[in-house]
Amino acid sequence: MSAAVAAPANTGSRNRSFLLRVLSQRSAVIGLAIVLFFVALAVFAPWIAPYDPIASDWLSVRQAPSAAHWMGTDDLGRDVLTRVIYGAQASLLAGLIAVSIAILAGLPLGLIAGYFGGWVDTIISRCTDALLACPFLVLAIALAAFLGASLQNAMIAIGISAMPIFIRLVRGQVLTIKNEDFVTAARGQGMRDRSIILSHILPNVVTPVVVQATITMAVAILAEASLAFLGLGQRPPAASWGSMLDVARQFMLDAPWMSIWPGLAIVTIVLGFNLLGDGLNDALNQKDD
Amino acid sequence: MRTGRKLSIAAMVMMVAMSSASAASLKVGLQDDPDALDPALGGTYAGRIVFEALCDKLVDIDGDLNIVPKLATEWSWNDASTELTLKLREGVVYHDGTAFDAESVKANIERMQTLAESKRKSELSPIKEVEVVDTHTVIFKLESPFAPLLSVLTDRAGMMVSPAAAEAAGDNFATAPVCSGPFKFVDRKARDSISLEKFADYWNADAIGYDSIEYLILPDSTVRLSRLQAGDLDIAERIAPTDIQTVKGDSRLALHESQGLGVSHLFINVREDSGSALAQHPELRQALELSLDRAAINQVAFNGAFTADNQMLTPLSVFHSKDHPMPARDIEKAKELIATTGVEAPALEITYENSLTDGRVAQIIQAMAGEAGFKVELLPLETSTAIERYLAGNFQLYIGNWSGRTDPDATLNTFFGSAGSQNLNGYRNAELDELLDQARREVRQEERIALYNKVTDILLTDLPTIPLYHPSWFYGAQASIEGINIYPDGLLRVAGVKPAN
Numbered sequence: 001m002s003a004a005v006a007a008p009a010n011t012g013s014r015n016r017s018f019l020l021r022v023l024s025q026r027s028a029v030i031g032l033a034i035v036l037f038f039v040a041l042a043v044f045a046p047w048i049a050p051y052d053p054i055a056s057d058w059l060s061v062r063q064a065p066s067a068a069h070w071m072g073t074d075d076l077g078r079d080v081l082t083r084v085i086y087g088a089q090a091s092l093l094a095g096l097i098a099v100s101i102a103i104l105a106g107l108p109l110g111l112i113a114g115y116f117g118g119w120v121d122t123i124i125s126r127c128t129d130a131l132l133a134c135p136f137l138v139l140a141i142a143l144a145a146f147l148g149a150s151l152q153n154a155m156i157a158i159g160i161s162a163m164p165i166f167i168r169l170v171r172g173q174v175l176t177i178k179n180e181d182f183v184t185a186a187r188g189q190g191m192r193d194r195s196i197i198l199s200h201i202l203p204n205v206v207t208p209v210v211v212q213a214t215i216t217m218a219v220a221i222l223a224e225a226s227l228a229f230l231g232l233g234q235r236p237p238a239a240s241w242g243s244m245l246d247v248a249r250q251f252m253l254d255a256p257w258m259s260i261w262p263g264l265a266i267v268t269i270v271l272g273f274n275l276l277g278d279g280l281n282d283a284l285n286q287k288d289d
Numbered sequence: 290m291r292t293g294r295k296l297s298i299a300a301m302v303m304m305v306a307m308s309s310a311s312a313a314s315l316k317v318g319l320q321d322d323p324d325a326l327d328p329a330l331g332g333t334y335a336g337r338i339v340f341e342a343l344c345d346k347l348v349d350i351d352g353d354l355n356i357v358p359k360l361a362t363e364w365s366w367n368d369a370s371t372e373l374t375l376k377l378r379e380g381v382v383y384h385d386g387t388a389f390d391a392e393s394v395k396a397n398i399e400r401m402q403t404l405a406e407s408k409r410k411s412e413l414s415p416i417k418e419v420e421v422v423d424t425h426t427v428i429f430k431l432e433s434p435f436a437p438l439l440s441v442l443t444d445r446a447g448m449m450v451s452p453a454a455a456e457a458a459g460d461n462f463a464t465a466p467v468c469s470g471p472f473k474f475v476d477r478k479a480r481d482s483i484s485l486e487k488f489a490d491y492w493n494a495d496a497i498g499y500d501s502i503e504y505l506i507l508p509d510s511t512v513r514l515s516r517l518q519a520g521d522l523d524i525a526e527r528i529a530p531t532d533i534q535t536v537k538g539d540s541r542l543a544l545h546e547s548q549g550l551g552v553s554h555l556f557i558n559v560r561e562d563s564g565s566a567l568a569q570h571p572e573l574r575q576a577l578e579l580s581l582d583r584a585a586i587n588q589v590a591f592n593g594a595f596t597a598d599n600q601m602l603t604p605l606s607v608f609h610s611k612d613h614p615m616p617a618r619d620i621e622k623a624k625e626l627i628a629t630t631g632v633e634a635p636a637l638e639i640t641y642e643n644s645l646t647d648g649r650v651a652q653i654i655q656a657m658a659g660e661a662g663f664k665v666e667l668l669p670l671e672t673s674t675a676i677e678r679y680l681a682g683n684f685q686l687y688i689g690n691w692s693g694r695t696d697p698d699a700t701l702n703t704f705f706g707s708a709g710s711q712n713l714n715g716y717r718n719a720e721l722d723e724l725l726d727q728a729r730r731e732v733r734q735e736e737r738i739a740l741y742n743k744v745t746d747i748l749l750t751d752l753p754t755i756p757l758y759h760p761s762w763f764y765g766a767q768a769s770i771e772g773i774n775i776y777p778d779g780l781l782r783v784a785g786v787k788p789a790n
Binding site for chain 1: 534535588590643653656670
């Protein structure tokens with residue numbers, strides 16, 4: 001097959017230069033550092049957390065930060081630091097799985113709609129429009145309420161809600177790429193549609209999808225926190241930043257540490273993904289040297 | 290001369306001060322929007338608070354749950370306890386000018402018994418006939434003795450509305466109710482506010498210190514508290530237990546509280562076919578109770594502001610059994626009991642309405658029972674789904690919140706009588722049914738107390754539910770307001786409430 005010759009758009013060297021461009025941006029590097037920090041927290045939670053995240057201590061309820069409890073304790077006497085660390089697991093997992101669902105469903109649909117056009121495109125695009133017409137969080141709340149409260153269902157709800165963005169993005173990319181010479185050439189050589197999509201179109205949409213995925217991670221993490229805040233996410237007693245905030249809301253004046261730390265964690269991780277996403281986006285849109 | 294002028298100026302100042310005081314408006318923050326403002330239809334606690342100002346009832350309770358006169362000044366039972374004779378207050382008129390008399394009482398009872406959507410039908414079902422003796426005497430005739438009748442008349446079933454207005458308004462009565470209370474209805478904005486103004490011809494008008502009342506619907510307790518602190522509200526109901534210290538610490542505010550009639554309990558499905566280990570092994574129910582430290586639950590979840598207890602009836606009630614003190618936590622005994630059943634790490638699932646307070650209580654129970662060897666799962670559900678499951682008996686354990694009633698029959702028969710409307714856990718005990726029936730027919734208090742003592746004995750042995758605590762009522766108010774007295778029913782009685790000076 002002459003596919004490698006016909007598709008010069010995506011090679012290893014190009015990917016490497018993209019990565020270099022990303023790393024040359026300070027904000028992207030900061031974003032990446034923040035994200036890696038939280039990933040490390042989540043992965044090593046059982047080893048670094050000082051306490052059991054669900055072990056209650058009735059004698060130290062709502063205690064201010066101290067040497068024993070660096071971030072204080074919550075309304076059931078659980079260590080806030082420990083729960084913030086374990087909360088990273090729920091948030092990152094929710095972000096990762098939700099975005100994966102969105103990509104796994106959105107990418108093929110976008111490829112099909114963009115490449116084939118016609119009535120297939122019309123049906124997929126109109127359905128996408130309908131989903132996009134509904135605000136992201138409202139859709140996620142409705143789906144989560146329908147599916148029932150659990151972290152797993154929250155992930156599915158967020159994933160489905162985030163899917164239309166990917167369909168639209170991929171479809172747009174495909175529309176511009178499918179008229180490029182190398183695609184016309186491949187078609188002229190008698191390649192089948194499936195092969196063209198997989199070996200010529202797909203590699204060219206991967207980068208924008210990765211950028212979008214990073215930004216969507218931030219949105220998904222925020223959505224998971226919102227759902228948990230509303231009682232539609234992680235089931236108690238497992239830790240989630242959103243549900244920690246929900247409980248802390250009642251003790252805003254008495255025990256501000258209960259809300260400050262999970263709140264700060266949400267802000268920081270969302271900022272991290274946004275910085276990284278922006279950096280990736282800038283790098284993508286820079287002209288080749 | 291000069292002193293005379295001074296005096297007259299002083300008198301004028303006083304008059305201005307008095308008129309401004311009497312022109313005062315009372316702003317009350319409510320947690321929920323009441324449903325229909327018709328005593329025959331109402332089904333919400335917030336509605337009962339509004340009714341306190343709007344509709345007088347035949348009899349009332351005092352702080353010790355004694356029955357005291359209101360529209361009825363005297364009452365007596367016949368020897369067979371089948372006829373209750375009520376002497377009615379004279380000189381009382383409804384807001385539309387209709388006289389309050391025996392005929393209107395008869396019309397009210399019959400209206401509440403026959404109105405299609407009436408929620409008072411079962412409460413008033415023991416009354417077979419209302420006989421008008423003279424303009425101010427009625428007799429309620431019963432088929433069989435029913436001791437709780439008077440306590441039923443202390444709530445909405447005893448609230449009298451103008452029969453003429455009810456007839457004229459038909460189905461629209463609730464949109465502009467006409468009663469005989471100290472305040473009359475002016476306006477209502479759904480989910481926003483209810484306005485009442487003072488009824489000049491009220492029989493006890495001297496005790497009324499405000500010219501109007503505005504009830505504002507403010508669902509968030511933090512919002513109610515902050516508006517109270519800002520001076521925007523005069524009184525706010527249901528202050529969160531965790532905010533009590535804030536109110537107490539504010540010299541401009543006062544906290545008014547009362548222990549409540551209600552109970553929060555861990556309702557256990559004991560239906561044989563439920564497949565629950567708790568249903569098959571009474572020892573497990575006992576072990577579960579012994580694994581709980583109720584005082585700690587109260588302390589952790591409610592800052593110790595409520596009353597930890599092992600019975601359904603409030604300790605305020607004379608029917609609360611003194612022979613059954615709250616057992617202390619005993620983890621070792623709980624473990625032993627679990628071991629005798631041979632069930633390895635019995636699995637429990639607690640269903641509850643997804644509120645922060647029930648959620649906190651559920652998590653504490655989960656941790657405490659876990660220490661005894663139970664494996665507890667939590668199932669928080671959105672309110673309507675949770676209630677649907679509750680009513681269908683589709684739960685293993687359910688955190689029930691019962692508002693309570695003045696008379697023990699309304700709690701104990703309703704939950705544990707075989708035919709009780711809240712008997713949703715499949716509990717049946719013929720001996721208990723017999724005792725409940727006897728207590729319902731017995732109007733002599735000492736005998737009733739003895740009967741309910743036996744009832745409590747059976748309930749604490751069978752454990753069809755594990756009572757956890759009795760919530761208290763907390764009202765926050767401006768410290769300058771005088772005369773606020775909260776009784777165990779948690780309602781705001783407006784008679785005697787007045788601005789200082």
